[in-house]
Amino acid sequence: MRRLILALGLLALVAIHAAAQPAGVRAEQPWARATAPRQTVGGMYVTLTSPVDDRLVGASSPVAGHAEVHEMTMEGNVMRMRELTGGLRLPAGKAVALAPGGLHLMLVDLKQPLAAGQVIPVQLRFEHAPPVDLQVRVAPVGAQGPGMEHAH
Amino acid sequence: MDRRRLLLLAPAGLLGAGLLGAAGWTMLHREEEGVPIGGPFRLRAGDGREITDAEFRGRWMLVYFGYTHCPDACPTALQDIANALDSLGPEAKRKVAVLFITVDPERDTPAVMQDYVSAFDAGITGLSGTPEQIAVAAKAYRVYYAKHPKAGGNYDMDHSSIIYVMNPRGRFAANFTHETPPDAIAAKLRALMA
Numbered sequence: 001m002r003r004l005i006l007a008l009g010l011l012a013l014v015a016i017h018a019a020a021q022p023a024g025v026r027a028e029q030p031w032a033r034a035t036a037p038r039q040t041v042g043g044m045y046v047t048l049t050s051p052v053d054d055r056l057v058g059a060s061s062p063v064a065g066h067a068e069v070h071e072m073t074m075e076g077n078v079m080r081m082r083e084l085t086g087g088l089r090l091p092a093g094k095a096v097a098l099a100p101g102g103l104h105l106m107l108v109d110l111k112q113p114l115a116a117g118q119v120i121p122v123q124l125r126f127e128h129a130p131p132v133d134l135q136v137r138v139a140p141v142g143a144q145g146p147g148m149e150h151a152h
Numbered sequence: 153m154d155r156r157r158l159l160l161l162a163p164a165g166l167l168g169a170g171l172l173g174a175a176g177w178t179m180l181h182r183e184e185e186g187v188p189i190g191g192p193f194r195l196r197a198g199d200g201r202e203i204t205d206a207e208f209r210g211r212w213m214l215v216y217f218g219y220t221h222c223p224d225a226c227p228t229a230l231q232d233i234a235n236a237l238d239s240l241g242p243e244a245k246r247k248v249a250v251l252f253i254t255v256d257p258e259r260d261t262p263a264v265m266q267d268y269v270s271a272f273d274a275g276i277t278g279l280s281g282t283p284e285q286i287a288v289a290a291k292a293y294r295v296y297y298a299k300h301p302k303a304g305g306n307y308d309m310d311h312s313s314i315i316y317v318m319n320p321r322g323r324f325a326a327n328f329t330h331e332t333p334p335d336a337i338a339a340k341l342r343a344l345m346a
Contacts, residue, residue, distance in 0.1 A: 033227060036220070036271035038264050043223030072224050077329060078296055079225045079313040085303075101331065106223055108306075141271045142231020 025050045025090065025129045030136040031146035032107070034116040042114045044105040044122060044136060045146070047097045050090040055127040057087040061136075063120045065109025072102060087127060100144050116140045189316065189324040190215070191292030195253065195279040198266020203279060205322060212248045212325075212345060213318040217295045217311055219256035220268045225313045226252075227272075229330035233315065234274035236337035244345060247320075250276040255297035255311045257286045317344065 030046040042064070048056060059067035069084045088103065090096050098104050105122075107114075114120065118138040125131050139146060190205075197203050205213075214233055218226035230252060237245045252269050254260035257280050260268075265278030280286070290297060297311040315337070317326040325344055328337055 033223065034271070035223075036268040038267045039220050039271075041221050041223050043227075070224075074313065074329075074331070077312045077314050078310055079222075079330070080300070080310045081222065081224065081308045082300070083302055083308075100224055100228055104224055142227050142234060144228070144231075 025126055025132055027132045027134055029146050030134045032114055032136050032138045034138050034141040035113045037113055040110055042107045042110055044107055045098045047095050048090055049095045053092050054090045054129050055087040057127050058125040059105050059122055061120055061122040063111055064107035068106045070104050070106045114138045189294055190318050193289035195281040195285055196262040198262045198278055208249045209322055210320050214250045215316040217253045217255050219254050219309050220260050225330045229315055230272050232334045234272045235334035237274055239338045250274055252276050253279045253289055256309050257283050
């Protein structure tokens with residue numbers, strides 16, 4: 001009986017702990033672009049939805065030295081790419097798409113080129129929510145989306 | 153409409169037509185003379201060979217400036233070009249030379265450029281050179297580029313993201329950005345090359 005109480009107590013503790021954890025960020029349709037030989041950086045994309053206001057503050061992957069959150073903007077015909085050093089704001093309940101032509105994660109100092117079809121592990125870190133581990137499929141070099149709708 | 157009003161409007165109409173005509177003439181004239189975009193350059197290919205603009209006379213040229221540490225706009229532009237050329241077919245493809253010129257010669261050696269373009273199935277020529285040679289080429293094409301330093305001694309490049317179409321005489325014919333859909337690029341090229 002004492003054992004049962006102890007077990008129930010432990011269960012309750014686990015439950016309380018789980019409830020106290022901030023709700024997780026949903027990460028959908030992650031994909032990365034294949035890279036050319038000797039290219040040392042690669043772009044990764046994903047759509048993030050957080051139930052509460054949060055911030056994507058970083059990412060890491062065993063295939064890269066480090067990762068940065070980037071925003072690309074066009075001013076006239078000039079392309080500018082900037083690291084969002086303060087992280088990327090994820091307003092509550094709003095799907096924030098990292099997609100070509102705007103936001104991306106840049107995998108820096110790739111240890112080897114990313115090959116189409118390969119799956120790479122990437123961990124996303126947030127200001128509040130627990131980290132999210134992703135298995136990211138690598139799409140062909142010029143792909144514009146995660147699918148295989150590539151023109152070749 | 154009464155007659156007087158019509159009479160009053162007629163000169164305005166004439167003036168309008170005249171302006172349109174002048175604009176049309178100017179556009180044609182510019183096409184004929186070539187707006188001063190493009191010009192001589194001397195760069196280096198992946199095999200170490202020196203390449204000048206003269207080498208491409210007789211072929212259409214698609215010229216895009218970018219750099220290999222660019223994970224977004226540059227692959228998009230090059231893939232759009234590759235897709236557009238694919239849809240034009242092999243014969244048209246032979247008439248078009250695609251040049252990807254780096255704005256980051258410090259990191260993009262000729263060999264790095266060649267490796268990079270080889271990932272795209274479009275017979276693209278990747279070109280680098282000395283910083284001075286790159287500056288000459290970029291100036292000819294009115295391409296802006298600037299280093300943007302970031303933490304850790306690294307940097308990104310800001311650069312004009314424009315795909316230039318040059319005719320077989322080396323004159324400017326049209327331009328696109330990396331945001332132009334491949335279909336639109338193909339349609340324009342088809343019309344120009346017809």
